[in-house]
Every structure is written in structure tokens, then in C-alpha cells.
Amino acid sequence: MRVAIVTESFLPQVNGVTNSVCRTVEHLAARGHEVVVLAPGPGPLSYAGRPVLRLPATPLPGYRSFRVGLPARRMVTAALRAFSPDVVHLASPALLGWAAMEAARRWALPTVAVFQTDLVGFAGRYGLPASERLWPLLRRVHAAADLTLVPSSATLSRLSELGFPRLALWPRGVDGERFSPRHRDEELRRRLAPGGEVLVGYVGRLSRDKRVGLLAEVARLRGARLVVVGDGPELSRLRRRIPGAVFLGQLSGERLSRVFASIDVFVHTGADETFCQSVQEALASGVPVVAPAAGGPLDLVRDGRNGLLYAPDSVRELRVAAGRLIHNPGLRSRLADAARSGVVARTWTVVNDRLLEHYRDVISPAAAPVAPGSGARRVPPPRSGGRALVPSSR
Secondary structure, three states: OEEEEEEOOOOOOOOHHHHHHHHHHHHHHHOOOEEEEEEEOOOOOEEOOEEEEEEOEEEEOOEEEEEEEOOOHHHHHHHHHHHOOOEEEEEOOOHHHHHHHHHHHHOOOOEEEEOOOOHHHHHHHOOOOOHHHHHHHHHHHHHOOOEEEEOOHHHHHHHHHOOOOOEEEOOOOOOOOOOOHHHOOHHHHHHHOOOOOEEEEEEOOOOHHHOHHHHHHHHOOOOEEEEEEOOOOOHHHHHHHOOOOEEEEOOOHHHHHHHHHHOOEEEOOOOOOOOOHHHHHHHHOOOOEEEEOOOOHHHHOOEOOOEEEEOOOOHHHHHHHHHHHHHOHHHHHHHHHHHHHHOOOOOHHHHHHHHHHHHHHHHOHHHOOOOOOOOOOOOOOOOOOOOOOOOOOO
């Protein structure tokens, strides 16, 4: 197949959207498919041997390190016409994604949109006006797609209630070799906790939408040493609020694997997660998780079995849940033993082979039955019989 991926975020930005797009491009390239990535802002011009076309972007007010793609309609249209894709993959579509959707509709190209970022929750955390008005706009974008993929059952239910059509579940994979208990490093543990404290870790963006200020509540618990991995606009504020925490910056590769496997408890504070990859990576590393009982973590954390859930808006429940694991080594060990088994079979290969099936469904929907209970709705008939770029009459 020829797949055009239009993404609202890509390298050098590191986040959930970028991660899933990178894994998708790697998988498509390994399977011999042709791919082009359309991404906002400056950055690498190729990835996994496939071209990346950079498009105009502007810094987000209040979060200037995050660049927002602009609706460069002429550039997007020209790129899609030149590449002539079989399917257009829209990763967390917003302004750039809408421009690509309009071009795809004009040229009768099958489209798969991925709902991955809770933009309404994101806008609300930053106090942006009229954040709730984003829902009709997002519904309009996704209603124009042949299929919308969502990463968790909670997100699928919410979008269905809001009237988003043609939904199907597409979770995220995890690299069970990269994230594994075998990377546990006792020397690293001694350096991070010279007093023998219980290591409590957070890995992710340090931004207001992740509610990272709540980490200060965990850091105050007796016998805990907080380890923070990541970067973002809240870093300086967190350093001032939690002077006793260890800030390791943004890590990748072997260093990230060792930190994940060497902590004792993983704490997540964001309450607007459509999936939450860092929770899955912690579980694969054999680490019990404390996470809010909302969104994506509900598919990953089994309360009392591989972690503990807390009411998203209750600081007290967060402290109690984290305290239970910090002060009860028996419970912590029992949950750690069960952490990996629930996620390790969900490899990126398995997950992305499922994505290829979704592509095929929208390219040739007549031969694509919908499995009972899959959460998918039947895809409409194709808009064209092939890849010839003939303008649609709509």
C-alpha cells in the first residue's frame, strides 16, 4: 500500500502522538509499504527510510516548545496529489489534519483518523476560552473520515455518546524487550536512593495538562524518593516545589529502560489520557502503577491486581494509593508480579498488523465484515474504485 500519514506532532517533539506515528512508519516500512509523513515544524526529513515533508507551524501560546501545525491547504493538497496514496492516515487531526481531510475528500481518497489527544481536556487545563466548543469541531473532522480509530474503550464510549460515527478500537503496542524487569539496575537504585527509600517514578511531559504539580503530594510521603523523567514548561516550577526529587531530564533507549525497571512504584497524574503509554511501559517493566480512574488507564490498570486507581480529582485518594504501595512491600511485590503479564502480548507488531487491516477495510470495505463486539461500525462504500486522483463531485 501507499500510505500518507498526516500528523499534528512529530520529531523532535516527543509525546504519545509522535511515538505511535514512529512505530507505525517503522512497521509499514518493514512490511514493504510506501509511506510519506506530513508533519508540522522543523525536524528530520526522513524516518525509517521514508520521507518526511515539513509544513508550517506556530508555537502554542503558554507552551512555546509545542508547535501547532497550520492548515497549509495548498502544500498538503500538492503533497497528496504527488504521492497518490491508497489511504490517508490522520494522526490526532486538528488544523493540519482538517486541511488534509478536505484534500482527501476532494480527491476521493480513503481516510483513517486516529483520535489520540483529548484536545478539549488539554485546552481546559490551559484555561483557553470556549474549550467545550471544540467538540463539535472535532466531531466534524472525524465524521468526514471513513473510520475513526480510538486507543481505549473509555475513549470509544465517550466519542460514541458524543455522536462520533464509525469508531473502532486500535490500542497502542509495547516493546516487551525494551521495557522489561531484566533491565533493573541495583547500582542505579543505590545512586537514586542512597538512604534506601522506595523509588516512586513519573515519566512523561512536564506540563500543566499532565497535572504534574500533584507529584509534590507524593514526594511528601514518608520513605519515598521521587524520580522524574521528562521535560516541559513545568520543569522549573517542579524543581522549586520538590527540591528533594531527582530530575533526570528526557531519556530514551537503554537509559530509559533501566530507570523504568529500577523504580518501585509508577505514579501517573494526568486525568485526560486517551491511552497513557507510560503506564503500559511501566507495567511491562514489572512496576505496579498508581493512576487516575479515568480514560486510557482503565484498560491497563486492574485495581488491586497490577496497580491502584484513584478518583481523578481527589488528592487524598492519590496520596492514600501511593502510600499503600510505598509502605506495604508485600502488596507492592504482589502487584509487581502481576504487572507484566497483562500487557506484554500487546506488541507493536500485533497492534500495527491490526492497523493494516483497518486500512484495507476503508480501501475495500465491501469485503470487510465488522466483528461483533469490536466497537466498530460499518464503513461506507468506497468513494472511488482506485487511486486515480479524480476530484470528487462533493
